[in-house]
Amino acid sequence: MDVVSFCSELIKRKSITPNDDGILDYVSEFLSSIGFETRILTFKSQDGTNVVKNLFAKYGHSRDKVLGFLGHLDVVPAGDGWNAFVAEQKDGCLIGRGVADMKGGAAAFCCAVAEYVKQDFNGTIEFFLTCDEEIGSFEGTQSLIKWAKENNELPNDCLIGEPSSDITVGDRIYAGHRGSMNVMVRAHGKQGHVAYSSQNSLTNLCRYIARMADYNWRYENKKFPKTKIEPTLLYTNNYAVNVVPDESSANINIRYGADYTSEELKKIFSQQAEDLNLELEFTVSGDSYYCESHLQDMLASSIQDVTGIQPKFSAEGGISDGRYMIQHCNIIEFGLCDATIHQKNEHVKISDLYTLEKIYVAFLKQYFA
Numbered sequence: 001m002d003v004v005s006f007c008s009e010l011i012k013r014k015s016i017t018p019n020d021d022g023i024l025d026y027v028s029e030f031l032s033s034i035g036f037e038t039r040i041l042t043f044k045s046q047d048g049t050n051v052v053k054n055l056f057a058k059y060g061h062s063r064d065k066v067l068g069f070l071g072h073l074d075v076v077p078a079g080d081g082w083n084a085f086v087a088e089q090k091d092g093c094l095i096g097r098g099v100a101d102m103k104g105g106a107a108a109f110c111c112a113v114a115e116y117v118k119q120d121f122n123g124t125i126e127f128f129l130t131c132d133e134e135i136g137s138f139e140g141t142q143s144l145i146k147w148a149k150e151n152n153e154l155p156n157d158c159l160i161g162e163p164s165s166d167i168t169v170g171d172r173i174y175a176g177h178r179g180s181m182n183v184m185v186r187a188h189g190k191q192g193h194v195a196y197s198s199q200n201s202l203t204n205l206c207r208y209i210a211r212m213a214d215y216n217w218r219y220e221n222k223k224f225p226k227t228k229i230e231p232t233l234l235y236t237n238n239y240a241v242n243v244v245p246d247e248s249s250a251n252i253n254i255r256y257g258a259d260y261t262s263e264e265l266k267k268i269f270s271q272q273a274e275d276l277n278l279e280l281e282f283t284v285s286g287d288s289y290y291c292e293s294h295l296q297d298m299l300a301s302s303i304q305d306v307t308g309i310q311p312k313f314s315a316e317g318g319i320s321d322g323r324y325m326i327q328h329c330n331i332i333e334f335g336l337c338d339a340t341i342h343q344k345n346e347h348v349k350i351s352d353l354y355t356l357e358k359i360y361v362a363f364l365k366q367y368f369a
């Protein structure tokens, strides 16, 4: 199967998260045609409102060497003003919502596997493909991994096909990710005339944001970038310039390496808020992780053989579903360039799709050698 044709078929299915629009059936039929056992697994949220389809597929029966491929086929909404679901080709690029994040990576791995399984090999390849990664992965990766655990189908090692490359395909591998936590901060004061007020909720809120931005975060584990906060939202209940607001709130996001856990960070955020009459609410997306394993050398040498590039290992990206798989097996994350993800006119170089497919074939050869 030609990887560009395959990826174009994936783009044409409007799998706006968490709807699959037939994309899982399409991939399932393809994998069946090359000898995989496939299962569409539908998981529901407890209240029944969220129903998500997933695909599990398996080739081989040996449990000694099981390589998983984890990825998602859902995409974020397209926005107006471009042809997001027609798979247009222009100036050597393939354009479409999800082509980089991450239908291109999934297509490249499917085509690489189709090429690889033509020969005999000893081991098992598994696919874990989901459709709700863009909205939290509850009925996707989390449920699928739980199912795999109960059914003894967890892999030993897992490649995640998210877009990890920077300028050119092969230049960056994600070996880990920073942790991420959101802190919703609510400040309370007393409404009053701006000329006489002494209890402006916004003053304390701004003081707190500045305090957290200037906080001296320790920095020991250099595999991760420095810990850093970013305020992302700011509200008050006030619309008049001569009134001070009694209620204000803000959201602060923090990205952190292995020097901190979310529990320690919660304590620091709380201590720093003590004198400011603030209420804090924490939402942890996931703590940081970093996976050193045999997959690193295999993938780096596969990339070097195909492209001549020496990839760098990084832990600086956004969080991924790897945070669920890392609890069960070795993981490594590698795919296309991330420059246009979630943007209008999302695109990748057509040549990058072929390169990625070749790298995945080289990796499969090394893995099962």
Ligand SMILES: [Zn+2]
Binding pocket: 072, 101, 102, 133, 162, 163
């Ligand atoms: Zn993605």
